[in-house]
Amino acid sequence: EPEVTQTPSHQVTQMGQEVILRCVPISNHLYFYWYRQILGQKVEFLVSFYNNEISEKSEIFDDQFSVERPDGSNFTLKIRSTKLEDSAMYFCASIADRSLAHNEQFFGPGTRLTVL
């Protein structure tokens, strides 16, 4: 069964460093999402992406964040200068066709980011 994959599973970085989290969505999916979950808190929407541009972003997704689909398979989330409060589990999700009613979002296993 096709699945969303994410790498790495765990990333440890120093405050102020840049990190890139990688996701490979399901191959025929068109819409992509990033969510994050700070330990003990809710899963929060960060950004959605379609047709090589951001569709929607939350207030969390400030200028330190960017997303890219550099090729036909990868979908990346970059944090330019990490802060301690960026420590969280980051989930990637994809969806086949947004025009179909109530389509299921397929999630990856997450990347745990630890900022020291």
Added chain:
Amino acid sequence: GNSVTQMEGPVTLSEEAFLTINCTYTATGYPSLFWYVQYPGEGLQLLLKATKADDKGSNKGFEATYRKETTSFHLEKGSVQVSDSAVYFCALSDPLTGANSKLTFGKGITLSVRP
């Protein structure tokens, strides 16, 4: 704005016990409601969903009914198994942009089932 509230956890049950996990929501329109489950080391998987009031979603013995009057979507299972041990997330879709837009999640609750 939209929000989802789940009961506090964790929850520990013995095998074959009855399970209820409470979920209530706040939304301005008529959202679709979802339960996602995360097994250890895996991503979030859709467990069940309901798209309008009084709909009942069901899967793998789990059920949840969309109750508009109480703005609730409680998850139930009559007899849990050890394999049901996981984290359970209640979520809704943004009613302004439809079910295929971003999801608003609750905190999630960890369920542990003892043999």
